Amino acid sequence: MVWGVFVAGMYTQAYVRADVGFVVGEALKAISRESRFHRVIADVIRWHKMYPDDWKRTWFEIQRKWSHEKECPDRAFDPFNIEASLNAAYIVLGLLYRQGDFGKTIDIATRAGQDSDCNSSNTGGILGYENIPNYWKCGLYRVENRNFDYVDMSLHEVCEASYDHALQMIATHRGRITDDSAEIVYQRVIPVKLEQSFENLFPKEKISHRWPFEEQNIDQEHREYRIEFEGNGIVISGNAVKKSMTFPIAIFGYMFCGWKLTEQISLPIQSLIRKTDIYWNYRLPEGKHTIKIEAMDHLYKNKITND
Template identity: 30%
Template structure:
């Protein structure tokens, strides 16, 4: 990679900020041209809420068979979606309903700690940032620290982005209020761009109640996140490139791929085609809206064909479109299918489609009143509110520079570590296993950070970690509660550039819930500050 001079870097930053400023001006001049309160009938409001939830269900079932089947490539050929009943068992929907339930029971003033407590006690399968958060919450690391990069290597991942829709749905024309709720909920599992993913999606929902142009809806979502964030820069690029190539989404997809599908800090994505990063998948949502141009099938199809998390992305794209056009204008066959399921409870929830629509409408009316609007039996009046981005924060893991597998010469294992076959997805790998006190390993690496990946399980043990001779305040703990799938064993970032030595020493204790004292290490990911 070529080094750029300070003048070139400054020029590049100036161009990026200028592009973002142009987008914000577009939002200010077009989306909010009719300044002042806006009125919408209760009937239309309800229809849009119904459309948003129906869109999520239809989109996720459509993309379900393709999820993570296309990594760094476009899905070609026919897409045969699952029957709509597939949506009933989708985590894309039932996880967000966990947080909706908190609002319905505790109230709209529920705190981040309240959302964290509900998540801590959830019983469904979780992965990535969600799994990291539940792991932390069950170790006494409360929200918002449960989603902080010091404790969660997945903090930039997609998780909150796919669980935030319910917030945007209940904030029609109120993007600032939407961001406030996102900040409370999203910090349970995410930080930085991972948090902004939810704000971007919810900002689009908020705009969708009063805007029929998908391009303006995407621009409105963009205006809800910091211009300097990589997430905002990616969406700004997409808006600019799609304006130049309005009819060739594949060409623009390739531009996004070449510039942005790289340097994923997630242990599963480092130097692999897999990418569960929030901003890349958020761009794929925007692809569906921009190139779908208001057509239901095209919106879902393009968001799906972009690949990676290709059930979550069409779910959010179709959800936003459902809010734009309303339930009444969704293609008839989908409505016929939904009618058969409308009273079926989603997995792990007390909500059916009809229930969550009713719940969302009640919360929406309360949000409008709290924002200074008016609610009557026939209509609502929503005060003027323009997007306002939060201060910039970033996960500072750095760029992955090496993946050191357990047989690499950088490792020095004591004699009581045992070889064991492990897996990264379907790929076999070598791992090292030890149990109980006495086992040690050292790792020499050059960079500003490192993450240890391994198998966390019900019989996991603990180890102390030393970096350059200094004991870390973070223990490597391999125990994890059931149905929580994570490989984030230990992590550190912010070290001085250069050579470092990590020493891991097995302890004789474990979490009281653990059935053993086992530690399995599969690899280390080395990072360099950007």
């Protein structure tokens, strides 16, 4: 949520001033100073002042201090982080170091890594459509009326909908709309409520490919999976896969914590709605635990795997 508040704040401030330093600073006022997110972005601003001609040094400082990941179980202990604050840092990195140059801005935001597609697109959007050189727009007309994959909307329709939403928001907040212009009432930035995720939670151990069955599966022959661990949270990664052309919509099973049935799990087989985690629980009491997954009766020609 905080990432959305910050990026939306930069978009709104971009209507008022072209100075990217102002845009970033004003948008950051919407984020609580006590939050990790605020500290990350404040560091990027500070490092930019320390190394104004060396974006790679600032990128290095971001990596050294903030690139650790604890939210994504598959990437714990790896040099990988796609959570919101780091991606926002890369957006700010591109904006501050190229001061309005569209091509160089998206170049830095892309080269920073991680979610490099959305980061570069957000930097470009903040700079504004009129500031996009024709070099970057020359092929748009050929695809702007083609629907995106999996949805019934084209780029042109998305832009029209976004424009309509913007006009509605301006009118809702006491702005004035004429035939050829819109006046926006400038509002003082108010920080949102402090919300922190995964406080006092740190990864302890990552166990890969240790299912106690042949091919690491829960299937018709091996109907349960059990693991013992010590801590206060666990994530079991995996998914349901089909073994024939006829298969149900989902595979179901039971999840036990100790001897207590905690929930029934559902694992959709279709790729568009599949789950990549079989089970997660970050609110266990500190101590030793036994987790057991037990399959229900209709695993015929299907299996649960963590391959």
